[in-house]
Amino acid sequence: MVKDTKISFYPHEIINEGDKFYYYNAVTSSLYEMDEVTIKILNNDIDDIIDSAYEDNMNFMKQNFIVRTEENEVTLDEIYNKVAVSSLIFNPNQLILMVSQECNLRCSYCYGGDGEYNLRGKMKYEVAKKAVDYFVSHSKKDKLNICFFGGEPLLNFDLIKKIVAYTKELENELNREFTFSMTTNGTVINKEIERFIIEHDFSVTISIDGDSTAHNSNRFYGNKKGCYDDVIKNTAGLREMDKLSARATLTSNNTNVFNILDHLIDLGFNKVTWSPAMNMMTKKDMGELIDSQKKVISKVGELINAGNVEEAKKYSQIIKLFKKIHKDGIRLKACGTGTNMIAVGIEGDIYPCHRFVGISPIKIGNIFNDTPCSNPQFYKSIDVREMEECHNCISRNICLGGCPQVTYEANHNKNIPKETLCDYNRETLNQIIRTYINIDKEVLKKCWGNK
Incomplete structure (x- = not known):
């Protein structure tokens, strides 16, 4: 040669x-x-x-x-095109029902316009039932998840109960299994709701941003009263039973994710995830967040090396990043938006995910028009190959341009990632790789259930 x-x-x-x-x-x-x-x-x-x-x-x-090489360019094109075709196959395994486009909170960073998504109201049973029927008829999966979302979904608890009962009928009729999940602010959970969650084995995520000071600075009622104490009181029983995960939204008021996660895990949440509210973060805020997140990644590495699998798994977001390095491959889009998951608004319109509900140009169908969802322009736009800024980025195959809705909100263009988020993703990846190099791979694999 x-x-x-x-x-x-x-x-x-x-x-x-x-x-x-x-x-x-x-x-x-x-x-x-x-x-x-x-x-x-x-x-x-x-x-x-x-x-x-x-x-x-x-x-x-x-x-x-x-x-x-020329040969590699041809081969990569073939692989990318094959991945693109497979990633566009509409075969959802999750239906997100926006059962309440209303909310009892007025969170400072809400991307859904006080939970209303441009159309205030609660979903009616006829719409929810039709959405489930549409979901079942267009999915080939044997195990299907229905996620109840809002706004605050528990403001329409009666509908949730009816839909769960309806799916029980379908399970017997169709020999398919339904599971249930929900994201809630936790303020209206009571004993009846607690029993229902336990009886039907719901996977429940509570939106909680850290300690009382951090949480109440951004999550409050219409009278500006913070809701932290109500959330803690209402979720006590479910946390004791290891039934709840937590999701923290980060702003300039709470950039120390290391302390936030420690607090939430100490409260008894079995899993924690987090995300910065990019519309409220300065470059300085992101720098502080990056430094703190690096400490979190190192801590998870230490837990893995100590063989503490169950504790490490609570930091699920970090474990997923380790998994992307461990299981390499070529990827095109950041998530299953519009193909593996769909969201249905209160009038039956279908969107790629809950974050796009109410944004008409992004709509991909309607449950009363019984055809597979389609929006070719949308699907093309979330392909990382369409994002010029991503072409030579070190994080391109991990973040894949990031959440399409976050990018859309920042630029009204899903092809231009937000620069500060790109810095965050690159710095995070660098620390993930350094930590991955030094961790026990056999223990790591146990964190996602592989032998």
């Missing part, structure tokens, strides 16, 4: 951890420990590499999409 002094490489990152160097491939999320020959090739310092070593390394680098 003739040595080539003009080698072109796919986007990558060289990471020095300890006394070793690692190569992270941004196209496939593959991670390799580098030997001296590889380092020299990447630095175009190839004169003194013996021919056989050069040939072996170049063959490996070509086969693993490290080196750009």
Whole structure:
């Protein structure tokens, strides 16, 4: 093999951890420990590499999409197109019912306009039942999840009870299994609701942003009174039974995610996730958040190395990022929006996910028009290949441009990721890789149930 002094490489990152160097491939999320020959090739310092070593390394680098070649470009296009076709197949396993486009809170960062999503009201049974029928008829899955969402979904608890009863009829009729989930602010949970959640094995996420000071600064009633004490009181029984997870929204009032997560786990939440409210975060805020999140990632690594699987699993967001590095592959979009999941508004319009409800241009169908959902322009726009800023980004195969609705809200364009969020994702990925290098992989695999 003739040595080539003009080698072109796919986007990558060289990471020095300890006394070793690692190569992270941004196209496939593959991670390799580098030997001296590889380092020299990447630095175009190839004169003194013996021919056989050069040939072996170049063959490996070509086969693993490290080196750009005409053959690799063709192969990648074929793989991407195959992934694109499969990712557009409408086969949802989750139906998000917006049972209440009303809310009893006035959270400062609400993307849904006080939970109304441009149309105030509660869903009627006829609409919810038709939505379930549409979902069942267009899904080939045997296990189906219905997520009750809002606004505050428990403001329409009677409808939730009726729909759960209806799905029990369908389970017997269709020999399919339904599971149930809900995201709620926790302020109206009572003993009846608690018993119902337990009886039907609901997966429930409580929106809670940290301690009372952090939470009440952004989540309050119409009279500006914070709701932290009500949430803690109403969820006590379910937390004691290990039935609740927590989701924190981060703003300039609560950038110390390390302390926030410790607080929520100490309260008894069995899983925690978090996300910055980008419309309320300055560059300084994001810097503080990044520093704090790096501490969280290191802590999860320590838990894994200590064999503390159950505690590590509570930080599910970090475990998912480790999994994306461990199980490399080529990806095109950030989530199953519009294909694996659909959201139905109170009048029966179908949207790719709950965050887009009420945004007419993003609508992908209606439950009263019994055809598979479709919005080709939308699906094309969330393909990472359409996002020019992502082409050479180290995080492109992990964040894939981020949440489409967050990007849309920031720029009214789903193809232009928000710069501060990009910085956050890149810094997070760098820490994830460094931690992944040093953790016990066998213990890690137990965190997502693999043998």
